[in-house]
Amino acid sequence: xxxxxxxxxxxxxxxxxxxxxxxxxxxxxxxxxxxxxxxxxxxxxxxxxxxxxxxxxxxxxxxxxxxxxxxxxxxxxxxxxxxxxxxxxxxxxxxxxxxxxxxxxxxxxxxxxxxxxxxxxxxxxxxxxxxxxxxxxxxxxxxxxxxxxxxxxxxxxxxxxxxxxxxxxxxxxxxxxxxxxxxxxxxxxxxxxxxxxxxxxxxxxxxxxxxxxxxxxxxxxxxxxxxxxxxxxxxxxxxxxxxxxxxxxxxxxxxxxxxxxxxxxxxxxxxxxxxxxxxxxxxxxxxxxxxxxxxxxxxxxxxxxxxxxxxxxxxxxxxxxxxxxxxxxxxxxxxxxxxxxxxxxxxxxxxxxxx
Amino acid sequence: xxxxxxxxxxxxxxxxxxxxxxxxxxxxxxxxxxxxxxxxxxxxxxxxxxxxxxxxxxxxxxxxxxxxxxxxxxxxxxxxxxxxxxxxxxxxxxxxxxxxxxxxxxxxxxxxxxxxxxxxxxxxxxxxxxxxxxxxxxxxxxxxxxxxxxxxxxxxxxxxxxxxxxxxxxxxxxxxxxxxxxxxxxxxxxxxxxxxxxxxxxxxxxxxxxxxxxxxxxxxxxxxxxxxxxxxxxxxxxxxxxxxxxxxxxxxxxxxxxxxxxxxxxxxxxxxxxxxxxxxxxxxxxxxxxxxxxxxxxxxxxxxxxxxxxxxxxxxxxxxxxxxxxxxxxxxxxxxxxxxxxxxxxxxxxxxxxx
DNA sequence: CTGAAAGCGCTTACAG
DNA sequence: CTGAAAGCGCTTACAG
Numbered sequence: 001x002x003x004x005x006x007x008x009x010x011x012x013x014x015x016x017x018x019x020x021x022x023x024x025x026x027x028x029x030x031x032x033x034x035x036x037x038x039x040x041x042x043x044x045x046x047x048x049x050x051x052x053x054x055x056x057x058x059x060x061x062x063x064x065x066x067x068x069x070x071x072x073x074x075x076x077x078x079x080x081x082x083x084x085x086x087x088x089x090x091x092x093x094x095x096x097x098x099x100x101x102x103x104x105x106x107x108x109x110x111x112x113x114x115x116x117x118x119x120x121x122x123x124x125x126x127x128x129x130x131x132x133x134x135x136x137x138x139x140x141x142x143x144x145x146x147x148x149x150x151x152x153x154x155x156x157x158x159x160x161x162x163x164x165x166x167x168x169x170x171x172x173x174x175x176x177x178x179x180x181x182x183x184x185x186x187x188x189x190x191x192x193x194x195x196x197x198x199x200x201x202x203x204x205x206x207x208x209x210x211x212x213x214x215x216x217x218x219x220x221x222x223x224x225x226x227x228x229x230x231x232x233x234x235x236x237x238x239x240x241x242x243x244x245x246x247x248x249x250x251x252x253x254x255x256x257x258x259x260x261x262x263x264x265x266x267x268x269x270x271x272x273x274x275x276x277x278x279x280x281x282x283x284x285x286x287x288x289x290x291x292x293x294x295x296x297x298x299x300x301x302x303x304x305x306x307x308x309x310x311x312x313x314x315x316x317x318x319x320x321x322x323x324x325x326x327x328x329x330x331x332x333x334x335x336x337x338x339x340x341x342x343x344x345x346x347x348x349x350x351x352x353x354x355x
Numbered sequence: 356x357x358x359x360x361x362x363x364x365x366x367x368x369x370x371x372x373x374x375x376x377x378x379x380x381x382x383x384x385x386x387x388x389x390x391x392x393x394x395x396x397x398x399x400x401x402x403x404x405x406x407x408x409x410x411x412x413x414x415x416x417x418x419x420x421x422x423x424x425x426x427x428x429x430x431x432x433x434x435x436x437x438x439x440x441x442x443x444x445x446x447x448x449x450x451x452x453x454x455x456x457x458x459x460x461x462x463x464x465x466x467x468x469x470x471x472x473x474x475x476x477x478x479x480x481x482x483x484x485x486x487x488x489x490x491x492x493x494x495x496x497x498x499x500x501x502x503x504x505x506x507x508x509x510x511x512x513x514x515x516x517x518x519x520x521x522x523x524x525x526x527x528x529x530x531x532x533x534x535x536x537x538x539x540x541x542x543x544x545x546x547x548x549x550x551x552x553x554x555x556x557x558x559x560x561x562x563x564x565x566x567x568x569x570x571x572x573x574x575x576x577x578x579x580x581x582x583x584x585x586x587x588x589x590x591x592x593x594x595x596x597x598x599x600x601x602x603x604x605x606x607x608x609x610x611x612x613x614x615x616x617x618x619x620x621x622x623x624x625x626x627x628x629x630x631x632x633x634x635x636x637x638x639x640x641x642x643x644x645x646x647x648x649x650x651x652x653x654x655x656x657x658x659x660x661x662x663x664x665x666x667x668x669x670x671x672x673x674x675x676x677x678x679x680x681x682x683x684x685x686x687x688x689x690x691x692x693x694x695x696x697x698x699x700x701x702x703x704x705x706x707x708x709x710x
Numbered sequence: 711c712t713g714a715a716a717g718c719g720c721t722t723a724c725a726g
Numbered sequence: 727c728t729g730a731a732a733g734c735g736c737t738t739a740c741a742g
Contacts, residue, residue, distance in 0.1 A: 001480070003719055014729045019721060029727055049479055050405040050414060051719035054734045059405060061460070061481070087442050094463055103481050105416070105460050108449055124404055125356070126416070126458050233647055262647045269649045292588055292617045294624045294649050358735055369713045374737060384711055406735035409718045 002045040011039035022047055049103070061103040062315060063127035064093055065119040067134035067156075068110040085287060085304060086133050089155050092308025093131055100316055111138040122150055129315045131155055133308075135199075151318050155311035157257075157285060157302065158201040160328060165318055167311035167329040169302040171201040171256070171284070172208035174333045177300055178254045178282045179212035181335055186344035187280070189219040191243070191250035193236060193260050194227045202227060205256060223248055228260055236263025244271065251347060252280040258289040261297055265340075277348050280341040296338035307331040357400040366394035377402055404458070416458040417670060418482035419448055420474040422489035422511075423465040440642060440659060441488050444510050447663025448486055455671055466493040477505055484670045486510055488663075490554075506673050510666035512612075512640060512657065513556040515683060520673055522666035522684040524657040526556040526611070526639070527563035529688045532655055533609045533637045534567035536690055541699035542635070544574040546598065546605035548591060548615050549582045557582060560611060578603055583615055591618025599626065606702060607635040613644040616652055620695075632703050635696040651693035658686040 008015045013032060020028050021036040053059045066086045097104045105127050109119040121127050129151035136142060142161055145152045153165035160166050182190050192209045194202050213220045228235040255261035261283035265275055275281055275295055283290050283299035290297040310329040363370045368387060375383050376391040404415045421441045452459045460482050464474040476482050484506035490513060491497060497516055500507045508520035515521050537545050547564045549557050568575045583590040610616035616638035620630055630636055630650055638645050638654035645652040665684040
């Protein structure tokens with residue numbers, strides 16, 4: 001493996017000069033620089049990033065800590081959250097890191113299982129900074145990172161902490177887009193299938209739902225706003241079942257995410273209610289689940305790749321300017337129209353389903 | 356940040372002794388060892404893994420190179436492959452690496468876009484070894500890694516290369532499980548919705564399909580074996596459509612993966628054919644797509660987490676014994692019964708759909 | 711069983 | 727603009 005010394009010898013200069021060239025220092029004469037660059041190419045020299053890190057006190061690596069709800073047995077059923085959301089965010093992070101010559105380390109971490117601890121990524125000093133992807137569930141992690149003065153940013157649908165760099169979405173905006181579209185399609189009333197109240201976003205959503213309904217002069221009934229117990233398909237299935245059995249007959253449903261939408265759709269399928277011919281459904285977040293749903297799910301895309309990319313950029317900025325003002329980036333929401341909504345007027349009111 | 360020197364001072368020994376303790380050397384007296392361990396705990400000392408690496412010539416990090424088909428615009432529609440498969444494999448890798456005190460670096464890499472190159476993970480010497488997840492599409496990468504004598508293993512549904520450590524699945528076994536089950540459920544003929552012929556596994560599957568059919572005395576007709584053009588939902592949709600329009604009326608479908616199964620199911624849904632009441636469907640690979648499908652997809656689970664875990668273990672073994680015989684691990688297949696198959700006798704032969 | 715010394719591959723003041 | 731020297735935090739023979 002060629003070292004900086006080999007390059008120096010080959011180019012007939014000193015190690016320091018080679019180092020300066022590698023680090024793009026302006027202190028090197030153009031001729032010398034060329035010579036060195038040529039030597040590097042000739043010998044196939046690749047700087048050892050860890051050696052660089054040792055002297056420069058940095059690792060050239062950034063970490064991605066994917067928050068996990070809790071370690072559980074690997075399950076292959078309905079409620080499995082494979083972390084579609086995280087995966088998309090990570091793609092964005094990856095692009096940004098590669099572009100900036102950083103290596104990307106990753107680790108799953110559950111702050112509930114490890115209270116008061118930080119991911120090994122940070123405790124073992126493997127990275128210069130870390131992106132917390134998803135909800136840490138426990139605020140301890142954030143506090144700990146803060147007190148360690150370890151550079152970090154947060155990324156996730158609902159990730160917002162005062163005074164911390166964050167890249168997140170605006171669930172309210174998503175609801176607005178959905179409601180606007182449903183109103184446009186002629187619906188006068190919408191069932192809101194919300195996430196659990198333990199998520200801050202459930203309130204943002206509710207607010208947006210109510211104000212959107214008012215704006216479009218849609219009817220709002222308390223029974224038409226339901227919070228699922230968990231953010232899972234089976235929770236949504238149960239909720240939908242309960243609604244149906246209570247005689248609630250929505251012609252349009254707005255779900256807080258794809259998992260919930262699919263859970264509800266499963267119940268409808270079993271009841272032989274057609275989507276969208278009898279009930280239209282809009283999802284949120286837009287993972288591949290939406291694209292592969294049957295029928296394909298019309299959904300609010302919150303650009304998670306962009307979210308990840310921005311998060312990485314925020315972290316890199318933070319590394320360079322440790323005292324800069326924290327920034328909150330909000331990814332734009334966009335309605336992706338697929339096939340789970342049709343105009344209200346075109347719905348078939350089969351077998352008197354709708355009241 | 357405490358260094359090994361601080362520990363030495365605190366414990367009243369030399370740096371070398373501390374180092375020996377950290378590395379579990381048997382050359383240290385128990386008393387000294389205790390003293391050092393206590394010092395480490397007291398000072399909250401964490402060894403700098405990169406400094407260790409510099410002297411020991413290792414990084415303590417392993418890499419995961421996720422093969423990407425080609426860089427394309429981020430799309431949110433039917434054909435988006437979010438890499439569900441890779442994600443599950445990575446979970447398994449993660450567990451194994453954490454257990455073995457390795458850090459996990461990751462990178463997406465497309466060998467088609469970068470012929471003759473290797474992931475930066477390896478070219479920049481960021482890791483001691485790399486796990487190639489998924490199909491490299493181009494054999495050049497494998498050759499290159501080999502010629503560099505860079506430690507690597509392969510992991511993926513269809514990842515098998517002679518003379519290389521691999522963790523993969525056995526698609527034939529999957530087909531057998533599916534066919535056995537369908538036969539058991541009373542089906543006398545099955546439509547095989549196979550992956551493109553460009554995948555080696557398409558032949559393994561075909562073989563197993565034919566021999567299973569023979570074993571169960573099921574009928575086999577050439578038109579009932581179809582290869583999709585791509586491994587995507589829309590390809591499967593098109594194929595299903597073509598079959599249907601050609602008058603082919605399967606009562607049971609065996610699909611080469613979840614994406615294909617869902618593509619076919621979408622066509623059936625649009626045609627108002629009920630799954631499983633009129634057509635039963637079995638998938639393969641079993642991602643969260645299966646669990647969230649409508650109806651929930653009965654599918655062959657190939658234990659991708661285990662695959663990843665084994666791949667990591669194989670790599671760690673390879674690091675320790677560079678000349679050991681290559682091992683091929685085959686993850687077991689298991690049928691996960693959900694709701695997309697019912698006994699043939701219970702199917703409704705509505706409106707004379709089935710010939 | 712323990713300590714002093716050299717070295718891993720780099721960066722960074724510091725002279726010149 | 728370039729080179730000699732010290733140092734980053736560790737490991738590893740080598741003495742003792």
